[in-house]
Amino acid sequence: MRRCSASRPARWSSTFNYKKYHWLTFGPHFRDLHLLFEEHGTRSSRSVDELAERALMIDGKPLADPSQYLPASLVPASQGERAVKQMVDEAIAAHDTVIKAMHDDADIATKARRHRHRRSLHAPGSKSTRSSGVPEEIARKEL
Numbered sequence: 001m002r003r004c005s006a007s008r009p010a011r012w013s014s015t016f017n018y019k020k021y022h023w024l025t026f027g028p029h030f031r032d033l034h035l036l037f038e039e040h041g042t043r044s045s046r047s048v049d050e051l052a053e054r055a056l057m058i059d060g061k062p063l064a065d066p067s068q069y070l071p072a073s074l075v076p077a078s079q080g081e082r083a084v085k086q087m088v089d090e091a092i093a094a095h096d097t098v099i100k101a102m103h104d105d106a107d108i109a110t111k112a113r114r115h116r117h118r119r120s121l122h123a124p125g126s127k128s129t130r131s132s133g134v135p136e137e138i139a140r141k142e143l
């Protein structure tokens, strides 16, 4: 079974990376970038918390030990000194990684829902199905 990235701390490194960028940005756009990185870091942290708590609600167990979640993060931890453009580029790359993971998770969830739906159709007492196994009302909508 494939696991959703929601069960992985995809964004913890992003959160810490944003804090790094927030603290260490400089130059003529300091104020705007300083505030932007803080905003993204705060949102990232809230999102990680929400995903971890959702995982707990469905009997999952988020990685909670920092020694485990940082190495497992989908987004690599920023290392070393960075020029402002490098910080921005890293932040954009992290966004792309997280967005791709969210699309992959949506695909996994959609397939799981379809699989669960098909299984329920074949359960005793289920609604009638066509020979393809697709219920009439769904088959009509797919036309």
Ligand SMILES: [Fe+2]
Pocket: 022, 038
């Ligand atoms: Fe701050």
